[in-house]
Amino acid sequence: MPSAPAAGAAVVRDGAAVVHRGADASGKMDTMPSTDSLVPRTGERAHDVVLAHIETELREGRLSVGDRLPGERALAEQFGISRASVRDAIRTLEVMGVVRSATGSGPKSGTVVVSDPTSALGQALRLHVASRHLPVADIVQARIMMETWCLSRAAGSTWEPAAIDEARALLDAMDDPSLPSKAFTALDAQFHVALSALAGNSVVSTMMESLRESTRGYVDEAVATLGNWDEIAADLRLQHRAIFEAVEAHDGERAARLVREHIEWFYAQTL
Amino acid sequence: MPSAPAAGAAVVRDGAAVVHRGADASGKMDTMPSTDSLVPRTGERAHDVVLAHIETELREGRLSVGDRLPGERALAEQFGISRASVRDAIRTLEVMGVVRSATGSGPKSGTVVVSDPTSALGQALRLHVASRHLPVADIVQARIMMETWCLSRAAGSTWEPAAIDEARALLDAMDDPSLPSKAFTALDAQFHVALSALAGNSVVSTMMESLRESTRGYVDEAVATLGNWDEIAADLRLQHRAIFEAVEAHDGERAARLVREHIEWFYAQTL
DNA sequence: TGGCCACATGTGGTCGGACCATAGTAGGCA
DNA sequence: TGCCTACTATGGTCCGACCACATGTGGCCA
Incomplete structure (x- = not known):
């Protein structure tokens, strides 16, 4: 039963109780308490987690223009979500002109923070x-x-x-x-x-x-x-x-x- | 085994010839510049096709606020692309405040054209x-x-x-x-x-x-x-x-x- | 030794199939 | 007649795979 509300990932959203997959089984126990998310704001729409994380990094200056984000696969593993959801979040940032994605390898490739509002x-x-x-x-x-x-x-x-x-x-x-x-x-x-x-x-x-x-x-x-x-x-x-x-x-x-x-x-x- | 199309191979899906990416280097544009959306335009990113199509529909008044878009699966079939790419395009529109997506069934569900810039x-x-x-x-x-x-x-x-x-x-x-x-x-x-x-x-x-x-x-x-x-x-x-x-x-x-x-x-x- | 080319590597992009949660609706049962 | 339960269609998420691309790296040849 992958739908087991592990880690207390139950949250009230818009009046409805949303129970979400709790990062399931893949060995994410080392980052379970994570930065600050035990009960307060977990259970978000999967890609919102990435979105919120990146916005925080941006706001606190840990990420700035020119920096490269970790690869999509790495982010997926880091947050315990699928690569598709990570892509969803990155697509959002890209549409907003916050990041720019490019294929290939080397410093000009990958997802880098830009500022193109x-x-x-x-x-x-x-x-x-x-x-x-x-x-x-x-x-x-x-x-x-x-x-x-x-x-x-x-x-x-x-x-x-x-x-x-x-x-x-x-x-x-x-x-x-x-x-x-x-x-x-x-x-x-x-x-x-x-x-x-x-x-x-x-x-x-x-x-x-x-x-x-x-x-x-x-x-x-x-x-x-x-x-x-x-x-x-x-x-x-x-x-x-x-x-x-x-x-x-x-x-x-x-x-x-x-x-x-x-x-x-x-x-x-x-x- | 999922059909693994070799590079440049033409796959027939739903009656429409779908040329996979990688055929751009060989002959490309010469294939029927039809405006019909069933023929994929090689060289364009998959999700851009959907994006361009929806923008055209919007511009020509065939889509307006309140209308519902076809389901993601239907759009994927219509354009001969995967549902993931359709979702990519819809996510873009959603971020721009052009559509709003909701799960479930009925008239209020699905992807609806809104205007929330x-x-x-x-x-x-x-x-x-x-x-x-x-x-x-x-x-x-x-x-x-x-x-x-x-x-x-x-x-x-x-x-x-x-x-x-x-x-x-x-x-x-x-x-x-x-x-x-x-x-x-x-x-x-x-x-x-x-x-x-x-x-x-x-x-x-x-x-x-x-x-x-x-x-x-x-x-x-x-x-x-x-x-x-x-x-x-x-x-x-x-x-x-x-x-x-x-x-x-x-x-x-x-x-x-x-x-x-x-x-x-x-x-x-x-x- | 020096330059060039083929392969290894890592990136985003796409694919297809699967399952889940949700929200209406139709049908069955009392 | 009225309630309740399946059914259905929707988006949301996940997985694993492959493709195209750009770069780096090593070996090969001159």
Whole structure:
């Protein structure tokens, strides 16, 4: 009877008594009391155990970006659960942009801790846009709110030379007239992000980038069907230059106004 | 003995030719670029097929909130992949807040399409806060940006009576002096969200709620260690009333200023 | 000796089959 | 008629195996 509630692994969850397999028989007795889990929080959904453990490790600094997690087989044995459940937990972390998995061997392989909230949030937002739950118009409005805020703040502060140079380099790269539209929009997105990053708020930068990411498909599709892309690109270049100069001149009010007009104008073109 | 298909061998399963991985190196794309989902697209990861299919269904409106997905076994058969890979894809969607899975039978069971970006984004943000990648100070700043924007906009527009009544009801509920601090902060969060929702931007509302969600543990922990919680709660009640009245009086500027001071003041208390 | 190639190793990815817990539902029995 | 028990379909977990990939390592040959 593997369903015997060994180790007192009975827990009340959502009003229902959930009795779970108690790490069964495989010689896990050495780690039975484990770190802290005797009765308090055991009995969780198997993969939640791994999830909670990794979050704790992260919070207490024992795991940080660049570190490699033990292999899936090792984790499974460590927690007395199956590899499938470990994979479940790791998949969760991967979707959230906390880890990245790669096959093969060597230092670049395996599951390593990264910090890529942007693509994670962006992908999630994209799906919710797909399900008609988040209108594109609201995303555009949110972008305007964030970018005007960022640029106002950026203009009022001093920046690292490298940061402003990055934006300038992107500006120059976009001047190439032979650039495919898709490459242009990619640089465009990077430019907006680089400029907004001058405000020095990583959360806002992350969210802005995620919003942009979530609508990238929409933008590229719209651009591809535009007949007068060359003219529009020319306008965009001028607008970008004007915005950049306003920020560089520490004129926050003008920068905010210009970027607002810039985004609203471009969005109107794609309707 | 489970049929051990040799590398590159074609296995016939359920009437559909399934080419196992490893055939990518040889001829691949030349095989019927059919859009039919019965033909696996080699070179794509197994679970990505399901993911892409569901996103398409979502985008084209064939799937919407409340619909039930086919069972995991059915999907596995439909795509000619294993149930484990189907589960991988569904787990991804679940983490993103696109579906919700429940065991059992009946209409409420199985995998159902929902739209819960808030908890998904909130959980992801929380993990990145845990990994020291997103400072709490930046989150507070982002909240201030969003809430001041929301309240300015909310004050300048007309709202559904039900929406403003909800905020008022939360305000009244927080007046209960016997409320545990944790219950108070929960109502507090709901109040901020309800008020900000008056601005009518679902994306900003979602992000605001996610930010609050991601710092809930931090806030509750800080509140629990405060010695003078009763005094602070009294101050919070007054501030909430003032903010609410400013919005109700359509004084956007005052509402924005008050909510900024409110958040900054509370954050300062928890340091 | 030096460079190259084949194999050993360890990783995540996939597979298929099995069993369990859960929650509705249909059917049997009183 | 009403209650209770099987039945069924669902996701959750487990196991053991194999595959594709990337790297390291050793031996072989020039």
